[in-house]
Amino acid sequence: MSLVVYSAASIFAVTALLLFRRPRVALRDPLTASTCVSIFLGGLCFFCSAPVTLSAVNELTGIPNFGAPMTYSVISAYSASLLILLINWRGGPAEQVRRWVVRVATVYSALIVAIITLFALASAPVERLRDLDTYYANTPYMREMILLYLIGHGACAVTTCWVCLRWSREVTGILRVGLRLIMAGLSVDVIGFECAKMTAVAARWAAHDLDRLSTDLAPPASALGALICSAGFVLPRLLPAAQAQWQSLWDYRALAPLWAELKDVPTAPKPAPPRWQLPRGRLYYREIRILDALLALQSHCDGRVRETAYRQARTQGSPPGEAHFIAAAAMVVDAAQQARRPQPAGSPEPSGTSRLQAAVFSDTGELVQLARALAGSPVVRAAREGATRATQS
Known part of the structure; x- marks a missing residue:
């Protein structure tokens, strides 16, 4: 007993x-x-x-x-x-x-x-x-x-x-x-x-x-x-x-492709996150780092890449909302590749930089959709391959 x-x-x-x-x-x-x-x-x-x-x-x-x-x-x-x-x-x-x-x-x-x-x-x-x-x-x-x-x-x-x-x-x-x-x-x-x-x-x-x-x-x-x-x-x-913790864990994992693309982008130093965290805390730190990386890429964002990707996505049958995220993902991939490419002194900024705000998302759901488009869209893969070839040439 x-x-x-x-x-x-x-x-x-x-x-x-x-x-x-x-x-x-x-x-x-x-x-x-x-x-x-x-x-x-x-x-x-x-x-x-x-x-x-x-x-x-x-x-x-x-x-x-x-x-x-x-x-x-x-x-x-x-x-x-x-x-x-x-x-x-x-x-x-x-x-x-x-x-x-x-x-x-x-x-x-x-x-x-x-x-x-x-x-x-x-x-x-x-x-x-x-x-x-x-x-x-x-x-x-x-x-x-x-x-x-x-x-x-x-x-x-x-x-x-x-x-x-x-x-x-x-x-x-x-x-x-x-x-x-x-x-x-x-x-x-x-x-x-x-x-x-x-x-x-x-x-x-x-x-x-x-x-x-x-x-x-x-x-x-x-x-x-x-x-x-x-x-x-x-x-x-x-x-x-x-x-809420389970949703945070799901979102944290869903953001993995976007974080893999942006983790090497130089950003302002941040305090190291606690070693042991619940999913919500881990998601918070990942979102902060992603947003910092997106902001750091602002000088490399090319609105022409976004417009081209948007037209291609619409041609392939994507609805306007989905095409919006595909285009933004293509622009982010291109910007990340350009950030890795050595830039000659005095080179002009890409045109269409003012469209950066379309690629910077503060809502978790929007970041997840951006990561999903980045990982699964053939338009984004084509933009990545084109940017890679440009970097190697």
Whole structure:
């Protein structure tokens, strides 16, 4: 059991670190901060509930079963964090959001105080690491403590499910997927954890033994439900960023032919980019270098090459937009070849230099289209071969 809950706690910790990778930004955003707190508390719940952790806490404090109110308090704090996260996520007038956050925090703070107080009043001398809920189901004060944490967690699950159901009818896309994942995770939690625990405790009240529901079914069901629920909260926040990084990686690779053509063009020195970067950072530095090289080629750009390539592309059936990029690519290739060719002193600039702006693109999509035209157009290949022959002659 300890391995299962420690694994769940590790997944929660990694997810929280991904969301909290920029602490200053995260702390200024209530939604990001509440998401990180909720995921952190979810992982802490599993860490605290592991038998190994419970045994270590009991031994450290010298109080049998001290780990129980600690775990139940963390579970209650986790329940409160889920509700607060949902309030911040749903949004609304700032004063209304703040009022609901204060109400939830007040109610669950009182619940935690009650759990600790009831444990202090109870007599629980026998250490129970896996079946405390059922073993002390009939013990005064312990019984009430167990019921309180189950009711608090169950109320959070049902309320969150109800709000997500109503909200999912108003939204579409990835947000709706996230809300449905939250509902699925909470449903697993309610059925597999809440119902199993309550059934096992009620069976003890009726002098029956259904302890396996509490010890064998509830922990893995709770882990599964919490992971699904957390995926629902995190997915709408991480997926767009992941998609953006994937698009940046695709664009970075798509720009490779253009960069191969321009990488030897002398430009103003730039600071070396960081060695380890995400795709978006790598794309940024490649775009900057390409744009610098295009600007450095301005004195070699010949508008006549562009006009000739444009006519050839149109003759071969390219639509005007595609012919525009083919012509610009041909002019860039010709300019790059001329930049490598020794220029006699006082030689005149090529005519049509004013058309340089047609070849300098600042948008990533346009640079990608320019690179695609440079790599695949027969018109550009012909311009390259002609420029090469001129250089060799």
